[in-house]
Amino acid sequence: xxxxxxxxFQLNEDFSLNAEQLSDALKADxxxxxxxxxxxxKGWLSPxxxxxxxxxxxxxxxxxxxxxxxxxxxxxAVVNHQLSQQxxxxxxxxxxxxxxxxxxxxxQQLMNEMLPKAFVKPKTVHAYIDIxxxxxxxxxxxxxxxxxxxxxxxxxxxxxxxxAYGPSSSMADSMTQWVIKDQPPGGFMLDTEIxxxxxxxxxxxxxxxxxxxxDDQMKRHIENGYLVTQLGLSYQDRVEFVLGxxxxxxxxxFTDVVLDQLEESSIESEWQLLDSQxxxxxxxxxxxxxxxxKLFKQ
Numbered sequence: 329x330x331x332x333x334x335x336x337f338q339l340n341e342d343f344s345l346n347a348e349q350l351s352d353a354l355k356a357d358x359x360x361x362x363x364x365x366x367x368x369x370k371g372w373l374s375p376x377x378x379x380x381x382x383x384x385x386x387x388x389x390x391x392x393x394x395x396x397x398x399x400x401x402x403x404x405a406v407v408n409h410q411l412s413q414q415x416x417x418x419x420x421x422x423x424x425x426x427x428x429x430x431x432x433x434x435x436q437q438l439m440n441e442m443l444p445k446a447f448v449k450p451k452t453v454h455a456y457i458d459i460x461x462x463x464x465x466x467x468x469x470x471x472x473x474x475x476x477x478x479x480x481x482x483x484x485x486x487x488x489x490x491x492a493y494g495p496s497s498s499m500a501d502s503m504t505q506w507v508i509k510d511q512p513p514g515g516f517m518l519d520t521e522i523x524x525x526x527x528x529x530x531x532x533x534x535x536x537x538x539x540x541x542x543d544d545q546m547k548r549h550i551e552n553g554y555l556v557t558q559l560g561l562s563y564q565d566r567v568e569f570v571l572g573x574x575x576x577x578x579x580x581x582f583t584d585v586v587l588d589q590l591e592e593s594s595i596e597s598e599w600q601l602l603d604s605q606x607x608x609x610x611x612x613x614x615x616x617x618x619x620x621x622k623l624f625k626q
Contacts, residue, residue: 375393400448500525567612
């Protein structure tokens, strides 16, 4: 269970449910198949597979759970093609092209007719609550997708008070200084990916990969007011990632120093493998987040 991304939410109060209570709540709001006239269905899935009644995997102070999504696929090109055919037929019959409102009504009718036959696209979003850090970690590169999971969790539990991390100019200032000095604090090291932006109405963006951080071009952009909003980093030679100025973490990749700790030869089932991976992953991410929280005083 290796997350590729981490969208973070700070819990505004201590999470009061234990793993069994959370599992029971999620099970009561399990994913149901998308109905014939539904565009999307959301609910919870067991990390252990569809035959399991356990909806939470606990490892120490971390609780893993999965949001399942079934969404109908209805390509706009297909709908618009059907619409154009009907519009042409009406024009040929009546001599007049349907107006905008009539076309919208026809389009809605077409979508209603096509909806029961549409293909269903399944998706799973993984997340876990770190009780020790009082944070929710969502495996998503998209903030909107992570917010959807939080909304569903709030709906399921009745109340779930958590705050997202928004873009921070002070965090961008700090990362820019790391690049200028070519030395982040703590056990962090600069990697080769960087994004510079102007945090104003001009919204200038410069992206770089596999380049030296302070080549002449980057220096000129920083001198002209650009700030670092995404930065490739490594931590303690154990994990590589890209950190955003909204505390979003992308492209997480653990090094062999971590991966070699997982003794897969002694693991007898896929569930043991899941448990071992999540235990190792959550501990490594906790160490990383603890250091980031100190640096940015979260």
